[in-house]
Amino acid sequence: MNTYFNYLCSTLLIIFLSACQSSEHNQKVYQQQLFTFGTLVDITILSDNSEQASQAINAISSEFDRLHSLWHPWNNGALGEINKNLARSEQAAITGEQSILRLIEDSKILSEKSNGLFNPAIGQLVRLWQFDKIEKENYQFKIPTSETIQNLVTQNPQMQDILIHDQKIRSSNPSVSFDFGAFAKGVAIENMMQILKTHHIANALINAGGDLKVLGTKNGKAWRIGIKNPVITHDSSRKAIIAAINLNDSETLFTSGNYERFFEIKGKRYHHIIDPRSGYPATGTQSVTILTQDAALADAASTALFIAGPDQWPEIAKKMGIQHVMLISDDNTIYMTPAMAKRIDLLTEAKAEIIPIILKQPGKSL
Amino acid sequence: MVSLAKVLTISKELLTPADILIIISAVFLSTWLYYFFWFDNNQQGKADTLLVQYAESLPQEYPLNQDQIINIQGHIGPSLIEIKQGKARFIHSSCRNQFCVFHSWLSVSGDTTACLPNRISISLKGTSSQYDAIAGRQ
Amino acid sequence: MKLHLTTTHQDHRIALLAALAISIHIIESAFPSPLPGIKPGLANVITLFTFIMYGWRAALQVSLLRVIISSLVLGTFLSPTFLLSLSGALLSLCSLIFFQFLFHLLHMKPPSAIGYAVIAAISHMSGQFFIAWYFFIPHPGLFKLLPIFITFAVLLGIVSGIITQLIIKTIKSDTNQ
Numbered sequence: 001m002n003t004y005f006n007y008l009c010s011t012l013l014i015i016f017l018s019a020c021q022s023s024e025h026n027q028k029v030y031q032q033q034l035f036t037f038g039t040l041v042d043i044t045i046l047s048d049n050s051e052q053a054s055q056a057i058n059a060i061s062s063e064f065d066r067l068h069s070l071w072h073p074w075n076n077g078a079l080g081e082i083n084k085n086l087a088r089s090e091q092a093a094i095t096g097e098q099s100i101l102r103l104i105e106d107s108k109i110l111s112e113k114s115n116g117l118f119n120p121a122i123g124q125l126v127r128l129w130q131f132d133k134i135e136k137e138n139y140q141f142k143i144p145t146s147e148t149i150q151n152l153v154t155q156n157p158q159m160q161d162i163l164i165h166d167q168k169i170r171s172s173n174p175s176v177s178f179d180f181g182a183f184a185k186g187v188a189i190e191n192m193m194q195i196l197k198t199h200h201i202a203n204a205l206i207n208a209g210g211d212l213k214v215l216g217t218k219n220g221k222a223w224r225i226g227i228k229n230p231v232i233t234h235d236s237s238r239k240a241i242i243a244a245i246n247l248n249d250s251e252t253l254f255t256s257g258n259y260e261r262f263f264e265i266k267g268k269r270y271h272h273i274i275d276p277r278s279g280y281p282a283t284g285t286q287s288v289t290i291l292t293q294d295a296a297l298a299d300a301a302s303t304a305l306f307i308a309g310p311d312q313w314p315e316i317a318k319k320m321g322i323q324h325v326m327l328i329s330d331d332n333t334i335y336m337t338p339a340m341a342k343r344i345d346l347l348t349e350a351k352a353e354i355i356p357i358i359l360k361q362p363g364k365s366l
Numbered sequence: 367m368v369s370l371a372k373v374l375t376i377s378k379e380l381l382t383p384a385d386i387l388i389i390i391s392a393v394f395l396s397t398w399l400y401y402f403f404w405f406d407n408n409q410q411g412k413a414d415t416l417l418v419q420y421a422e423s424l425p426q427e428y429p430l431n432q433d434q435i436i437n438i439q440g441h442i443g444p445s446l447i448e449i450k451q452g453k454a455r456f457i458h459s460s461c462r463n464q465f466c467v468f469h470s471w472l473s474v475s476g477d478t479t480a481c482l483p484n485r486i487s488i489s490l491k492g493t494s495s496q497y498d499a500i501a502g503r504q
Numbered sequence: 505m506k507l508h509l510t511t512t513h514q515d516h517r518i519a520l521l522a523a524l525a526i527s528i529h530i531i532e533s534a535f536p537s538p539l540p541g542i543k544p545g546l547a548n549v550i551t552l553f554t555f556i557m558y559g560w561r562a563a564l565q566v567s568l569l570r571v572i573i574s575s576l577v578l579g580t581f582l583s584p585t586f587l588l589s590l591s592g593a594l595l596s597l598c599s600l601i602f603f604q605f606l607f608h609l610l611h612m613k614p615p616s617a618i619g620y621a622v623i624a625a626i627s628h629m630s631g632q633f634f635i636a637w638y639f640f641i642p643h644p645g646l647f648k649l650l651p652i653f654i655t656f657a658v659l660l661g662i663v664s665g666i667i668t669q670l671i672i673k674t675i676k677s678d679t680n681q
Contacts, residue, residue: 040480228502385619399651
């Protein structure tokens, strides 16, 4: 009799334990879509307080708008003014906004770590390729002449040419012009995370045009993210989602792809990721996806590794301290670090194969 | 024929309640593992509804099982959205670049694309969405 | 100089059991496996027997001796295969101790060799599997094989449990006579 009583007790204990997990309190999901920062931003907030959630969303929305005009390289915002002054070889005063100072200083460090592949000083090259006109109606794109490209490449604009002294920035190289297109979104997302925290939001996801960062969990579960196939196709047999990954608190996923901004001339595609070494759109890579905890670093690194290409990316990843990388090359080969291979679920068999590139991982050698 | 009663007596002699508990849990564990690693993870999320949203207004819903072409007025002009065989895409938009038109079919729940200049976004929704967000191309 | 080593009755018993376990282990290593290094762990019968009859300390000695000596004999010492058997052996022994303690806490009659064998087999298999995945084949696709391995572990666990139970019964009735 006694044994059966115990048997019953332990069964009840097991049922009780498993019930605990499922009856956990679920927070409400608030979602908002914004057209801002030159892209589509999706905000997902988990909260019990609708007032709190909508306040956070409003704060994020206005901060995105503010940063967008402030950091726009060619408009009349603060950064636009700095670029105009630099072009006239004048000392550019940093007007009011400390965020640009931080932007310049942080990207200077990252640019150096990336062996200059992430280079926000090549604003003139980006303009030469008319990526400032990409949103204009009926603009006739032209391929720049090789002389003009060569000329700018030889002038070699670098972040290291910039000197900051007493709130004033000076460039020792007249060809320097800032374009934080490969950095601003990452920094902005980090700012939004701070806003969420000041609004006491512990669980959220911000997806800015396919680049995202998560906070906390989705009602106790990791955020499940699908990664889109970079190959543009209207063939429905190809999988739309090539991989899935679970993101934990404060993790961010950034992707640089050759399909984001581009124009086509005579069937050839010219995309917006310019290789500062050649002056032409970088070749060899279709997309690079980075997983880390710092969105700003992820943004810069995804660009740097895209330019580095299938041969050089492991070296740059190591130098920038990135452990989780997936790179899809032009010939549809998927390259991954072992750390990424452990995290990601590949959903494709097709032409893709995993070629693990061994990165030195502390404490995981055998 | 070995009688069932005999088998039961033997097993009663051999097995304690703890044994039975362990064996039942083991069977449950392996069944759950099959489910978890073979069925749960491998499906691409099935979508049943298309959400079309202009700027920050409330999204309009369209069923995916009904083929149709939706004409919606955006910020700078009309956009045409096609629903066909449970998938959706932009077929024309009033913008120069037509990035949204380059974008392939949306077929997975949670997937989104937008015509930025026209401020129109389309996304798919399903009853059991597998992904909380889609990363990469939009 | 003559070195004198005193051995106890317990030492002899462990040596005997370890020798048996080593033989089974070596015979077992001749069988093919779909995942290199992963074995059903029939040598666990001996570990299990030792655990039930003489306690966890003796079982730990027997299983460490088995893993180390068989790997020396097979020439896999400190190789991946060695690591796999070591992790499997240690994890299964840890689970046995844990469950013995758990049933003790619940004031339940402890399981027979069959229940223990199922626990040992599942943890033996998962220990090996996890090490194989973590160090050698870090691909999530490997997990598709896990349910199959666990099913086999459960079946083999029941079989080896019955064998162990019969051995224990025979020995007990022998000593009683």
